Amino acid sequence: MPSLPLPQPDPALCAALAEDLRAARFTGQDVRAAWGEIADDAIARGLRLPAGRALEGRVDALAVLARLLILGMPQPAGLVDAALPRTRAAGLVALNLAEPAGDGIRPLALVRPQPFADESGDGEWWIASDLDEAALGGALPEDHVLGVGGASLTLAGLQLPTPARRGLDVGTGCGIQALRARRNVDAVVATDVSARALAFTRLNALLNVVDGIDVREGSMFEPVEADTFDRIASNPPFVITPRVEGVPAYEYRDGGMVGDDLVAQFVREVGAHLAPGGVAQLLGNWETRAGVDGLERVRDWVAASPVPLDSWVIERETLDPLSYAELWIRDGGTSAGSPGFARLIEAWLEDFAAREVDGVGFGYILLRRPEAGAPTLARYERIAQALGDSPLGAHLAEALAAHDRLTRLDDAGLEASVLLVAPDVSEARHHLPGSEAPSVIELRQGGGFARTIEVDPALAALVGACDGDLAVGPLLGAIAELLEVDAAALRDDLLPRVRELIFTGFLRFA
Numbered sequence: 001m002p003s004l005p006l007p008q009p010d011p012a013l014c015a016a017l018a019e020d021l022r023a024a025r026f027t028g029q030d031v032r033a034a035w036g037e038i039a040d041d042a043i044a045r046g047l048r049l050p051a052g053r054a055l056e057g058r059v060d061a062l063a064v065l066a067r068l069l070i071l072g073m074p075q076p077a078g079l080v081d082a083a084l085p086r087t088r089a090a091g092l093v094a095l096n097l098a099e100p101a102g103d104g105i106r107p108l109a110l111v112r113p114q115p116f117a118d119e120s121g122d123g124e125w126w127i128a129s130d131l132d133e134a135a136l137g138g139a140l141p142e143d144h145v146l147g148v149g150g151a152s153l154t155l156a157g158l159q160l161p162t163p164a165r166r167g168l169d170v171g172t173g174c175g176i177q178a179l180r181a182r183r184n185v186d187a188v189v190a191t192d193v194s195a196r197a198l199a200f201t202r203l204n205a206l207l208n209v210v211d212g213i214d215v216r217e218g219s220m221f222e223p224v225e226a227d228t229f230d231r232i233a234s235n236p237p238f239v240i241t242p243r244v245e246g247v248p249a250y251e252y253r254d255g256g257m258v259g260d261d262l263v264a265q266f267v268r269e270v271g272a273h274l275a276p277g278g279v280a281q282l283l284g285n286w287e288t289r290a291g292v293d294g295l296e297r298v299r300d301w302v303a304a305s306p307v308p309l310d311s312w313v314i315e316r317e318t319l320d321p322l323s324y325a326e327l328w329i330r331d332g333g334t335s336a337g338s339p340g341f342a343r344l345i346e347a348w349l350e351d352f353a354a355r356e357v358d359g360v361g362f363g364y365i366l367l368r369r370p371e372a373g374a375p376t377l378a379r380y381e382r383i384a385q386a387l388g389d390s391p392l393g394a395h396l397a398e399a400l401a402a403h404d405r406l407t408r409l410d411d412a413g414l415e416a417s418v419l420l421v422a423p424d425v426s427e428a429r430h431h432l433p434g435s436e437a438p439s440v441i442e443l444r445q446g447g448g449f450a451r452t453i454e455v456d457p458a459l460a461a462l463v464g465a466c467d468g469d470l471a472v473g474p475l476l477g478a479i480a481e482l483l484e485v486d487a488a489a490l491r492d493d494l495l496p497r498v499r500e501l502i503f504t505g506f507l508r509f510a
């Protein structure tokens with residue numbers, strides 16, 4: 001397939017388009033209401049027919065734009081002129097977002113409303129990206145520029161919401177992480193190997209009137225040379241792909257390396273680009289190889305960084321090699337039963353077998369360059385449960401702040417601290433039938449990582465008493481007396497667990 005022309009980020013035309021989209025109420029909510037929830041959900045699964053049917057016969061601006069820019073369906077030029085009175089069909093063509101086709105206009109890209117919510121408030125962006133599989137009616141070209149997907153939203157939600165000066169988004173694609181970073185970060189450099197991706201990023205910045213995003217072409221950290229940043233966010237092309245003839249190498253998901261080498265390289269190199277106190281956040285895959293656990297391999301990559309780093313790595317799921325192969329072959333548009341599916345499965349399984357891979361982990365990596373001194377945080381954990389709806393970024397920022405405070409606080413200091421139980425914590429007590437004493441007591445968190453932990457009666461009593469009144473020390477004394485146990489032993493047992501409850505957000509400093 002010949003390459004499509006690059007989007008043209010023309011400031012005046014982007015401003016006109018934004019004005020037109022606003023006037024047409026081209027918002028996620030309005031579009032969803034127009035074609036209904038079932039059709040809207042079907043689009044996410046690559047099925048655009050129900051949405052198209054729901055708008056059949058409608059010629060109002062919202063319907064025309066939804067068909068043209070979300071479903072990727074050609075529209076009559078007259079209707080496009082009426083729906084976009086400032087931009088007109090000619091403007092879309094000049095932006096290289098569409099091309100003339102007979103009496104009509106055929107889209108060359110999608111522009112979708114993308115709602116967001118963070119600590120600074122709610123809003124919506126319009127995000128232009130390449131035509132998806134539903135619009136193309138087939139597999140994606142290798143230089144496809146991805147729209148906002150599940151992984152994009154995960155990383156956007158993980159970004160720390162605290163203010164910072166300089167940010168970097170490696171592998172920016174349509175620019176979603178750079179846009180998200182600019183909510184808190186003064187200036188962002190957005191890099192990509194794809195000139196097409198960078199053109200979309202510039203266009204999306206103009207469309208959403210977001211300044212301070214400097215786009216640079218190049219691989220990994222090449223475009224930023226020796227620069228350092230307070231924040232680095234990357235949803236890198238981490239998908240593990242066999243390096244054999246006939247297996248497509250999609251630029252948007254595959255960095256061209258073997259196995260999980262790209263993520264390993266990123267982790268080893270990123271420290272050199274972090275300013276003191278700077279935080280890098282990325283998504284990644286890691287292989288469990290020859291019996292060496294994937295999370296342990298990530299620990300080794302962090303240890304190999306020439307700049308010592310704090311690390312918090314969370315594995316969200318693990319797939320066996322076959323499930324992994326199926327997932328990413330389907331993602332590329334080849335479904336089970338179609339020609340080539342079995343050959344691709346074989347290529348993936350052979351590739352995994354060559355490195356003795358028996359599982360692939362997916363998760364979040366947070367790395368921080370200490371302000372001064374040696375790293376103090378090395379946390380590698382598996383969290384499989386479903387998370388709440390709230391973005392995790394604030395929770396991560398609070399956990400890091402709690403960690404730093406706890407690092408400075410000895411046990412006497414902790415005993416002198418007054419704590420509060422977090423408002424999203426509830427307690428569940430499970431009793432054997434007829435028994436008065438609970439056999440299991442659980443504390444559950446509504447926000448954050450929605451953790452559930454089992455606690456004994458002493459810790460449950462302590463958490464229950466953390467109402468911002470008495471300090472931990474006196475509370476421990478009272479509980480020891482009540483339970484008729486040795487106070488010193490109780491203190492030694494509970495203080496490390498109180499530290500963990502503060503880090504994980506069950507308890508807070510008053």
Ligand SMILES: C[S@@+](CC[C@H](N)C(=O)[O-])C[C@H]1O[C@@H](n2cnc3c(N)ncnc32)[C@H](O)[C@@H]1O
Nearest residue numbers: 152171172173192193194219220235237251252
């Ligand atoms: C999974 S997409 C992420 C896009 C976007 N940041 C998001 O969160 O949706 C990965 C991006 O990395 C880019 N990329 C591929 N190889 C790269 C490399 N060696 N260095 C930098 N970026 C690369 C791709 O072009 C693609 O835009």
